[in-house]
Amino acid sequence: MIDYNAILYDPVYAELGVPAMMTHTAGVSEITVIDDTRTKSLTTGSLETKSVGPGAFARVPELTSLGVDRSDYDGSLLSFNGRIWAIRSHELRGSPNGEDQGEVRFLLKASA
Amino acid sequence: MIDVRENVLARLVVIVATIPNIKSAQRNNVDMSEEQLPAAIVFDGDEETDDRSDVSMRPPNRPTLVTMLPEIVIAQQSDQAGSDITTLRRELIKRVLYDTELNNNIVKTGRNGNGAIRYLGCQTDVGWMRSLHGALRAQFMFKYVLNPADL
Numbered sequence: 001m002i003d004y005n006a007i008l009y010d011p012v013y014a015e016l017g018v019p020a021m022m023t024h025t026a027g028v029s030e031i032t033v034i035d036d037t038r039t040k041s042l043t044t045g046s047l048e049t050k051s052v053g054p055g056a057f058a059r060v061p062e063l064t065s066l067g068v069d070r071s072d073y074d075g076s077l078l079s080f081n082g083r084i085w086a087i088r089s090h091e092l093r094g095s096p097n098g099e100d101q102g103e104v105r106f107l108l109k110a111s112a
Numbered sequence: 113m114i115d116v117r118e119n120v121l122a123r124l125v126v127i128v129a130t131i132p133n134i135k136s137a138q139r140n141n142v143d144m145s146e147e148q149l150p151a152a153i154v155f156d157g158d159e160e161t162d163d164r165s166d167v168s169m170r171p172p173n174r175p176t177l178v179t180m181l182p183e184i185v186i187a188q189q190s191d192q193a194g195s196d197i198t199t200l201r202r203e204l205i206k207r208v209l210y211d212t213e214l215n216n217n218i219v220k221t222g223r224n225g226n227g228a229i230r231y232l233g234c235q236t237d238v239g240w241m242r243s244l245h246g247a248l249r250a251q252f253m254f255k256y257v258l259n260p261a262d263l
Contacts, residue, residue, distance in 0.1 A: 109243050
């Protein structure tokens with residue numbers, strides 16, 4: 001069976017990933033994330049307000065190996081690229097090897 | 113020249129600029145950035161009369177009553193977007209309905225004339241962006257005299 005972490009995710013994260021500090025209920029972990037902050041707008045009547053939808057990808061196997069369970073994701077703090085964010089929600093991205101070997105996309109918000 | 117419609121809309125921009133904490137008070141701007149929030153935008157409203165059913169011999173240049181329905185959007189981004197919007201709404205309604213210049217000199221409500229100012233209602237929007245985004249569209253009705261001789 002092809003190991004997609006070895007041939008796909010690991011090389012991609014080695015190239016595009018940046019170091020991040022994840023502060024969760026079990027402590028603080030150093031992980032690698034890919035910044036996925038996107039432009040975002042919201043329309044109210046005729047008014048369009050432009051902002052960003054901050055997000056980051058991480059590898060589930062890396063998080064699991066550090067003892068970060070899925071139940072720890074939401075509410076944790078994620079610091080990378082000079083900013084500190086709070087994880088408000090997350091989306092699991094499956095992989096050919098199953099969701100436990102895939103990615104998670106953290107949906108972030110400005111940290112209070 | 114007296115253009116009540118324009119005077120009402122211009123006055124509304126002045127009024128929303130006095131709402132505490134408003135950073136941007138503008139008219140008909142449809143494109144805002146998060147750095148401009150909290151914002152209050154006045155949108156020119158549709159205007160209508162009851163003259164469609166008037167088949168009398170009244171000369172066309174006689175004064176008539178018109179109603180205008182401008183919309184005011186207030187928007188904010190913060191962890192407390194909901195309560196922030198509630199506070200901005202309260203200040204907006206109060207300031208529009210109590211404004212002396214609007215009531216006495218422009219629309220001429222009550223003892224000053226047969227104009228009227230009404231708050232019709234509002235709709236809300238929320239969504240996630242950098243932080244929680246909240247917005248509110250409030251509609252008001254202004255009834256006033258359109259005198260072609262004043263235009």
